[in-house]
Amino acid sequence: MSLPRNPTEKQRNFFQEVHEVVRLVPTGRVTTYxxxxxYLGARHGARMVGxxxxxxxxADAYVPAHRVVNRNGLLTGRQHYxxxxxxxxxxxxxxxxxEEDQVVDFKRLFWDPATELE
DNA sequence: CTTCTGACTGAAA
DNA sequence: GTTTCAGCCAGAA
Structure with missing residues (x-):
């Protein structure tokens, strides 16, 4: 799997949608793919978010990708840093x-845009 | 066209 | 608690 060398307009929109939500995650909180x-309507799988x-x-704008982990609170994306x-x-x-690549008290720190933003 | 893969998830055993 | 499996969409070979 590899990134498109020349992102199209459609792809750019898709990235912006995801990145926009990630930027909404408050400092000290985390969310999942x-x-x-x-929140985006489940039109695409969580894999597409990843x-x-x-x-x-x-991306042009900064995206706090470190606040996005998988559903277990595991830092699955750390290899990409x-x-x-x-x-x-x-x-x-x-x-x-x-601890051990896993967010401590993940359930409490979890921030769900669909719930928090209503 | 088919096939494979991926910063994933939920259900089933 | 665990491992396994099948969906999931987009893109590259």
């Missing part, structure tokens, strides 16, 4: 404790 997919997150690295510990350090800098 599935929650974002559900795919869009990969593009966050090359410049360093394998960058994601965890970014979370800890916001007061989120991470």
């Amino acid at each position: 599935g929650a974002i997919a559900h 795919w869009a997150m990969m593009a966050a690295h090359t 410049t360093s394998p510990t960058a994601m965890q350090e970014a979370l800890e800098a916001e007061g989120i404790r991470v």
